[in-house]
Amino acid sequence: MIGPVICVVGARPNFMKMAPILRALAAHQPPLPAVLVHTGQHYDAGMNDKLFVDLRLPQPDLNLEVGSGSHAVQTAEVMKRFEPAIDQYKPSCVLVVGDVNSTLACTLVAVKKGVPVVHVEAGLRSYDRKMPEEINRVLTDQVADRLYTTERSAGDNLQREGIPAGRIDFVGNVMIDSLLSNRPQARPGEQTLQAHGIDPSLLRHASGYGVVTLHRPSNVDEPARLRAVLEVLREVSEQLPLVFALHPRTRANIDRFELASLIDPARMAVLPPQGYLEMLGLMAGATMVLTDSGGLQEETTALGVPCLTLRENTERPITIEQGTNTLVGHDVAAIRSGVAEILSGRGKRGRVPELWDGRAAERIAADLFRWLNAGAPAE
Secondary structure, eight states: OOOOEEEEEOSHHHHHHHHHHHHHHHHSSSOOOEEEEEOOSSOOHHHHHHHHHHTTOOOOSEEOOOOOOOHHHHHHHHHHHHHHHHHHHOOSEEEEETTSHHHHHHHHHHHHTTOOEEEETTTOOOOOTTSHHHHHHHHHHHHOSEEEESSHHHHHHHHHTTOOGGGEEEOOOHHHHHHHHHGGGOOOHHHHHHHTTOOGGGGGOTTOOEEEEOOOHHHHSSHHHHHHHHHHHHHHHTTSOEEEEOOHHHHHHHHHTTOGGGOOTTTEEEEOOOOHHHHHHHHHTOSEEEEOOHHHHHHHHHHTOOEEEOSSOOSOTHHHHTSSEEEOTTOHHHHHHHHHHHHTTOOOOOOOOTTOSSOHHHHHHHHHHHHHHHOSOOO
């Protein structure tokens, strides 16, 4: 009898990817038994609970409660606490998603204990080794036994790195599964602002409104860089009101560097981190999104909303080649130009990439069943 699939989540982006996978495993005939392990890498209890409800995720079978720490401390703590879970559940495989510290940590434990690893969202590359996520992606892929990709270029990346084609399966994007299944329940943006005591008429500007998220160290950890970003956002808000879902790291640095005066509350609605349905509603109604998030690049492409990404590179090139995404880096002139192009009506609308059709998780479940029953990892 095949053991359960241990499914690992650790941080917010993992939840959106894992929810449709768990439903697909349960719906497969015959069902594939699954155990949900939450490492606790993101540990805001209120936000975790809300995301689980929004995404219809079952409560974790096990929460490792590792909390925060440096990359080394957090990775080590996940490894220490995850090993007993392997012994307890005796899984057929460990399924990890994305590129957070929990992804790599649980992969290393599983591999060293002889348990096959399945990586969903494999092969994405920014080719920027300064990004911790890039290290997590590369190392996870090198030791994974089954690798599911969201775009064809990811498979090319893996094969260039020496991974046999037989281990790779192009299935599509489970993030889009979540988006499509939850879009009818998305919360209207005006309701979200009202819930935080902000006048919803801000969203009724003639040009619409923009949505902003920033959290990467390259944008928010250096005072001069963060000041420059906030100054250009203030300029943008003079033409287009902005809704700024403020990450705790960003909020703390704005206060630490005494930059709060650059946020004009009359034109910039500052919100705490939002639930999935709130963010989906805000993005779906937006004129544009300005972000440094990987997931939002994909979601805006699926929604047909122009996106300006404040990074020098992206591990999701399909969002640029086929979607609505434009890289503007940290170049203030490029940000201004990108905003002007969108406001003039010439922003990218793109198209929905291949297999971003809401059925990626079904394809994963079907292939996983075949693979597990075949016995040995594919070569």
